[in-house]
């Protein structure tokens with residue numbers, strides 16, 4: 001996600017009203033026990049049907065929303081990722097593309113357009129999306145951009161029930177799944193719950209025992225971590241990946257997101273964790289601000305994700321940062337081909353150059369974003385990992 005760090009803009013009346021409704025739902029949820037684990041808070045704030053950030057009908061992605069993702073930044077993201085998709089489909093001898101969490105439909109447009117250009121259209125392009133209004137937006141996008149391919153696109157309510165082969169692509173989905181928040185104390189690991197704050201009328205953190213033994217298991221040995229450190233544990237991401245792997249007979253899961261191997265995520269330098277919130281292109285770290293109206297994310301523990309996939313019978317096909325992944329797949333060449341192919345205005349060239357820098361520079365999305373490929377029944381080496389494969393760090 002691309003964003004600006006500066007003072008938060010004022011919410012409008014509708015946003016205040018929405019945040020108050022979501023806060024009331026959260027207080028009701030806390031009424032029994034007095035406090036709820038942070039993952040329950042985040043689940044309500046982001047996914048409560050009809051209310052949550054992703055399912056409440058607000059514009060979220062793109063220039064008019066709260067953040068811009070790689071496919072929103074430039075279509076060359078999807079055109080380039082398509083290289084890895086084509087390679088996997090060829091190794092499977094055909095199959096479907098399944099995109100999970102398709103946002104505005106920008107990546108679907110880019111992948112389909114490029115697969116068509118390369119003469120490699122899949123029989124079906126399936127989209128698994130939790131948000132009813134984003135499903136509508138995806139359909140409208142595809143109706144506008146690729147009406148002749150719409151009959152290949154279908155929306156799923158859940159992972160396919162039948163065995164399937166092909167490629168699952170998810171960009172910035174895992175980071176939006178609810179996380180537990182924990183603190184390392186003299187007495188060991190504690191969980192941070194959320195309770196109503198009578199003074200401010202908002203919410204506050206409250207320390208308590210770990211709510212699920214898997215939280216402590218997931219973190220493992222804490223001996224190298226300082227007392228006072230706070231961080232997040234995402235139990236949903238590994239579970240989601242295991243579920244995604246279940247029915248996939250042959251092919252790959254391509255997961256692109258910001259995150260790190262566990263050894264890098266859980267280190268003293270990240271003693272405040274990686275929770276990040278986005279409201280109208282401003283990033284900050286207060287998850288209690290405007291519940292339901294702002295996005296909440298946490299960096300992905302790619303080691304935990306890879307481990308869950310391996311337990312489900314998949315292998316790691318490659319792991320590298322976004323810059324290396326896109327460069328391996330010929331981003332530069334693809335852009336040069338486009339620029340050489342006809343009249344491109346100076347303004348468009350400038351916009352493209354800026355977007356490419358954001359995608360690949362370490363201070364943009366180049367290093368903090370990673371691309372993890374998990375495979376079953378297909379052999380590498382895979383083109384996205386030609387150089388700089390860091391699978392050994394997982």
Ligand SMILES: C[S@@+](CC[C@H](N)C(=O)[O-])C[C@H]1O[C@@H](n2cnc3c(N)ncnc32)[C@H](O)[C@@H]1O
Nearest residue numbers: 054069100101102103128129130131171172173
């Ligand atoms: C941060 S947005 C990223 C959108 C898009 N992939 C992009 O890169 O622009 C997260 C997307 O994942 C969807 N999502 C979240 N949890 C999901 C789940 N469990 N299954 C399917 N989609 C999900 C959201 O509704 C949204 O479309």
